[in-house]
Amino acid sequence: MKPSVADSATHPSPIGVRACLRAFGTPIQSLKGVGPKRASQLESFGLTTIEDLLYHLPFRYEDRRQIRKIASATPGEEASFVGRLLALQKKYNPRRRSQLLLGALQDDSGSVDLIWYRAPRYLANGLANGQTLLVHGKIEQGMPGRLRIVHPDFEVIETIIEEQPLQRILPMYVRPAGLPLSLMRRWMAQALCEYRGYFSYRLPPEIIQRHRLMTVADALAQLHETPLEIDIHAFNEFASSAHRTVIFDELFYLQLGLGLRKRSRAKSAAIHFSAKSAPLGARMRDLLPFKLTGAQQRVLNEISEDMKRDQPMQRLVQGDVGSGKTMVAWLASLQAIDNGYQALWMAPTEILAEQHFRPC
Template sequence: MPGIDPQAPVSTLKGIGPAALLRLGNLGIARVQDLLFHLPLRYQDRRRILPIGSLQPEQEVAVRGQIELAEVVPGKRNMLVVRISDNTGFLSLRFFHFHPGLKAQLRRGLAIWCFGEVRRAFNGLEMIHPEWQVAASPIALNTPTHLTPFYPATEGLNQAQLRRWIGEALDNLSALPDLLPEPLRQGLPDLHTALRTIHQPQGEPPDPFHPAHRRLAFEELLAHRLALQLLRSRRVIEEAPVLAGAGRLWEDLLAQLPFQPTGAQQRVIAEIRADMARATPMQRLLQGDVGAGKTLVAVAASLYAIEAGYQVALMAPTEILAEQHRESFARWLAPLGIDSGWLAQKQGSAERRETLARLASGEIRMVVGTHALFQEEVRFQRLGLVIIDEQHRFGVDQRMQLRGKGENPHLLVMTATPIPRTLAMTLHADLDLSVLDELPPGRSPIDSVVISDQRREEVIERVRHAVLTGRQVYWVCPLIDESEALQLQAAEQSYVELSEALPELRVGLVHGRLKGAEKSAVMEAFKAGEIQLLVATTVIEVGVDVPNASLMIIENAERLGLSQLHQLRGRVGRGSAKSACVLMYHPPLSQKGRDRLAIMRESQDGFVIARKDLELRGPGEFLGVRQTGLANLRIADLSRDEDLLDQVAESAAALRQTSPALCHALVDRWLAGRLDYGDIA
């Protein structure tokens, strides 16, 4: 079907009705060109024809012969049996499901090509429901000339349909423009060559390191980087409030602090202050390891905004983390006469109405909240700064929603999941990057011990000893309910067992299914020292600060990602006492689990750990699907293709300078319809 526009909807192709259109949409295919970027998962070699006489059971092969007979064999369920031969032997083809016209199609004397798995039958060898085609002569058979691709599919779509539609798109490949100028390719093939090589390989199957794959990965990464930069450029031309002041509030707070900010904190605060003093919106990402002091930097930024007469909103992904920030900000801002508040789902209606009214009037200068800050009824008098903590839990579009609450407020996003700088600059090309690479003095190293859960009794004794010496302990379990399939100790079961084993201790339990008020009550009791041993799920991963807690036990540690283990471990070591983390695993330990726990034992550097986590788990699982669109890359892989990122950055800069139209075309090709980037066009 020549003359099809690659931009046309896939419904243009024959055989794609409403049902197929919906199913293709589930695969991310809406336009004809989307079919071309839907790449095979694997290939079969159907080009080589084997003599029938050489076949062996369990082979998956292609054969060619002549139909000797075709007959319907009666029984409980009729079946069609076709007997074929070449000059070396005979083979039966058996069809249990067939329409009446099939027997007429497979008539005696026709040449046949078929592909399937060879099985042993009572009267020789056979294939069950093979793929086939017939012709008047062997010469007229249209047998494969390239490897046969197998594509990601969905219920209701089969490989034959996908191959046919992708084949039609390939027939119109000349209409698809190559958007990557030759000088930027760095020796990679042109687009048409790359697509034909991947969909119709003539030689060996192209793996992800093949130049054809690399060509498409490069273009996809380039499109994502351009999308984020175009978002940023739209923000840069907007006018933001100028938050410039003498910094008296920050100086007043510094005078009250019992410590001096680190050099890294001072450097980052200066970067933020310079950004907010300009009339263009700040867009800055703050990366810092566990305990590096990101909260103090956020407080400093807030004080500069408040001094300039504006309000500040800080959003956190969980109520526990939001409440932790609420307490920290209240503790630091109240002595300066600054009123702060918070918004969360668990608030009563009267308290919520009062907070909303005080926010709208400007009486509350600083508000902390969860997703509740997105809601339509939340209005600010003069929002000047938005801070988002643990930003990998939120998407680009959610950042935009919260910004929409003010007149182009400045934006500071923070994360304690450090990632390599090259990756950070690609993932967050719409943001400037600041790194807290220095821990405050007094943070002592945490001893990490890897131990089998067969030594559980020894660990319990260690918990008893720690509490009797005046310390508090976390006991972390990955699941709430018991799961025999995964052999994970559930938090509720551990709570019962530990309460019985340690009757002299005050034991508490916190997990994600508790109501907000119940969760808060348990955490408050733990902070106050009323609970000595806290059994918890990973809900305490971030935001919990109890300096007296010096021991953490993590059950089934081999099941958790490195960055999550590092976050959990960071809940101890916050006081003056020597702290330890016991990583308890359930044997036998896989090689991957062994490697993961060895890294935790050997390193406390969040950047080293994040790098290893990325290598072990891959970008999708490591980054989380909502961090940015890059977590859902179709072709590229951030860990595998990281060496392309410097070239991607250079090419993006060159294209933006010389070919703005190409930039938009690349973004449209790879990201059309994606919510995160809906503001670009």
């Protein structure tokens, strides 16, 4: 779901269309922390530019708006807690070349065990006894009388400030293996901060108002940095106003591009067929063991009128299986042949091509 060239032609940005296109085409490696290795990982997912990154939308949102007391934890549920990391143990297994991390998170109501199997080095080096952590994960029954969380998500909290609440709705992204979610969120935030202004030339205001949408910049901001007051069910169903805006934006400019192309083609000269007699078409009708239906004849008449005009014809014939679309196309082809031209048929599959080629 990406910005197109067509919209910039209709609503030029004060920044300048070329500047906008150059900005969206900026390599993703320009972001802080995206080195050659990370860039290669992202490229494997089709993410090479700022535009690719901004339109890489979350597939799910986790509700972490409630910070629970550890004493209220129940096995089988997912929950978030804030506490102090205690009894951290780092056990290295030389045979498996992996590290096991064990610890406990404690608040003023109780404690829960934390376990990381095969913990990567960066994680082991980043944890220390006494740190305040914001932890989220699935509660499991551990040792008798103990609860545990295996491979919890966590953030180290340096200081707890009332103006910066720990509650949040966390966007989840499809990402390369080994790439932390926190990095994806950080890059999204940086890209939004630096490139949000380049969306100023997007959908016309009257369109936004008529369809109760929002600007694309606001929509992407909500999708990547989700505010606490949103309807998380609508976001997880891709039915939010932000989702509808991005979807409408893509389809609107796709249709606009097709409309502009159609208008341009209508101005170009085309072969037009005369209304002279059509012996091949008449002979074909005589050979048919049935008469054309009213709908077939109506569509064929419309096609015939189009083929007499000076503008190129673009027409889609739609109908159920067995409704006679092929016969309509065949009689239209004979009209071209009757006027001294050729007709070319293309089929989407080899089997269908053979069916059309095979004599009846």
